[in-house]
Amino acid sequence: MPAKRIVVLTAEIVLLVLVFLIIIGPMMSLFIWSVAHRWYWPNTLPQEVGFEYWKQALGLRTSLAIGAISIIPAFFLSLSIAIVVVMISMLIAIPAGYALAKYRIPFGPFIMFLFLMPNAFPQQPIFVNLLYIFTRLGLAGTVKGVVLVHILVGLVFGVWITSATFRSIPSYLEEAARSVGAGKVYTFFHITLPLAAPGLLASSVFVFITSLDEFTGTFFIGLPFVNTLPMTLYSSSGYNMQFASVIAIILLIPSILFMTLVQRVLRAEYVGGMG
């Protein structure tokens, strides 16, 4: 093996180890806290470990001693809201992204910026105002209201990423199809969409995660009847590290599953598309 190859390979391995440490390092505290029963200075590791907090969180046991509650209902609620949010958001984001990419819309860049605003402007003052409006409309404390809020904050990922995706599809491909007689709609569904699939799916993953993790708006609008997982997390964050860590780990699971599912399909599509 030529020397250069060895150097490059070693460099890659070093990079992998470094990235591993940087990513897993902070996460270690999460894992350790989720099983810590007693942990205080000067021990580097907990004095006492166990799955007590996990059992409480999963509703397998109820006791008051540790301030933890069952999170199963909140978990399923968060999940279902996220799925509905993704569906509705992508339904309105994909056409918008396509239009913004392919057409020269007056104030186009301004419209793009419009979607950015809920994330750019600090959320607390805005959501307080929204609470008042929603209460008047009878939407406060309802699932409908929370879904609307999630779409509000997730739409930026829907529109921006899809529009960037569509923009990078060279237009000559579409025009080639059109020049052999394909209609606009047919071209879109059989040429543009498959090519854009990776970007569109990435976009929906982000909307999903945003909804699953959304806290501030849900907090203001959802109380008292809508309780999502991030709200339970916020309740215990800082105060109850163990419980918070358990919730955090549980929050990871649907997102990672969603992502893997999407990647599986992606790979198949890619192979199919290239072939």
Place this chain on the structure above:
Amino acid sequence: MSRKKSFLVVFMLFAVVGFLVMAGQKDSEAAPVRVVYMTAGDVNMLALGQNVLGPEFSKKYPGVSLMTVHTGPGDAGSRLIFEKLSAEADSKKETWDVDVAMVHQMFMKWATGKDLLLPYAKELSTWKYITSPFAKSSLGISVEGFVMPMFHSQTALAYNPDYVKDPPKTYAELVEWAKRNPRKFGYNGIKGGMSGVAFTVGWVNWKTGKYEKYAVTGPFDKAEIATWEQAYKDLGEFNKLVTITGGNVGTLDALNRGEIWMGPVWVDMFFTFMNEGKLDPKTRMVLPEPGMPGQPMYFVIPKKATHAEEAKKFVEFVTSPETQAKEIVMRFNWYPGIDGSHLKGAIPPETFNKIYKDVTPADLSKKGQAFPLSEYFAAMLESYEKWIK
């Protein structure tokens, strides 16, 4: 293509299930009378409500269930409850979502003049057990009849006895200690947690000596603010000797990790952390002279609560001597909201000794201060920002 289609089918299935679950959520609202209880404070309040108070309450009053909702720790939690009630008042709804709430003192200041609350307290059978002035006045505002204290909390300095052999008994001694042990005292300034705010207020009370005027008698005199300049400059100097933590939990965490050896804490958080294995059992507390503030948490009932009668029964239940003794004092090691003398006999001596070991009832009555009148309070917070850069 077929894999894509199957993925789509799975996705649709998911969505259908999702819709069903969400629809199911709505149906569960049509239960027997459901009292909506919104509480600020620690997450223990959520567990307390869901696992203990709820079932016990339902046992006593069959057909009534309790739904506990937690709005977050600190004044931010009370803030949210206020915004919620305010929005409902604004919308002119006939009946409001929240039936009973547990809030901090600051809430009462925001709620005055807004006609949000029901004057229910004197109707309860447990009203006679309340003797503390906190039930009648909050930050200088008269709240008599609108609140029932659920429990009382006090701030004090927690310290690690291994490293602090001779804990300071006064603020002045603390300053000397900090000079000898730089960076080993920690508090969170005035942002991020009330323990730091309490420490600052105690500092101002110490330096000016005018606690009575600022917290009890008043009146609010704008000219007083200018006299605090030196006190804050001294505090700025003191800050150079200490560690600034992120908040209430930040201070406790730093103590836990041995980064600091002393810091102001809320007594109830202190015991909770210890019970949950996050604080070394040998940690102790001291209440320095001339004193540090404490505050109760109040039960309030919104004016147009849907289930006001059941809400009153609930508050009566939690403020009864049995519940106060069993849950508040014995389970959580908190100071009761009702007069402690009514609980004598109900609390075993070990618990009594544990809670009152470092901060005795005598300490509490002598050095347990109230937070200042709301205008002074706001001025103290702003002065910190103004004079300490």
Place this chain on the structure above:
Amino acid sequence: MEANRTRRRELSLPPYLLLIFPAVTFMFLMYGYPFLSSIFRSFINPQGEFSFDNYGKTVDLYLKDIGFTLAVTALSTAVSAALAILLAVYLRLRQNPISRALAALYKIPIFIPFVVVAQMMNSFLAPHGILNLALAKLKLIDLQDPLQLFNFYGLTFGFVWKMIPFSALIIHGGFQMIDNSYIEAARSCGAGLVRVITRVLVPMNRSSILVALVLVYSQIVGTFTLPYMLIGGKIPTTITVDIAHRINYFRDFGVANTLGVFSYLLVLITAIYYLRSSVKKMTGYQASEA
């Protein structure tokens, strides 16, 4: 022929109007009114009159914090973008077991909400936290004088930790659309790695990189939980922490909204840059059509 097609597209208003109508209307309805109300409130002083009092107070008390927020955001965005591009380039150009492992690994922080990242960083970066304990075990530092990371540096680390995977995912997605033939063509012309990056990969992927930059920047400006847990009450702190403080202790929506306006202006800076280059690209696109 081409010119006709272009003109036809410009004149045919209905198609794109219909396409963007739902999304845009939704934003105006849901966000427009609360947002304008916020800006309006920033001009109302505690007495209820229209004035600039709030702005004066904000500048007096919080100018340092505004500067701090700008510095952290700009640095975090720049570092995240640079490292993300490098990471994306690596993943684009190498296909072996190591790069596949890296591809799976780097995505993890994306799934961790900021609230949890705040928790983790609090425990990891503390003076006696996991990082310092590990470094002490390796004898690299002394535990009596550990790395102090509850400040600008720790905050930047937290942001970068969360944002590099996010940017890398978007930028890598863009790179994947660049056909291998372009890279091979460049290589065969004798271009080295650096040239390939700067002359082929980055320019062809402008839109994705720009999207990543702006999204990262605005997310950082609006984040509350991470600065709150790491820095909290210290001075200086970020705008979001100050806003929470103003609302929670004083119910001072005037100053809170004013701080919000400043934050909005901070984002506007990047946005203007993005919008300008977008418009340029649009006109360039049209030109190449004709």
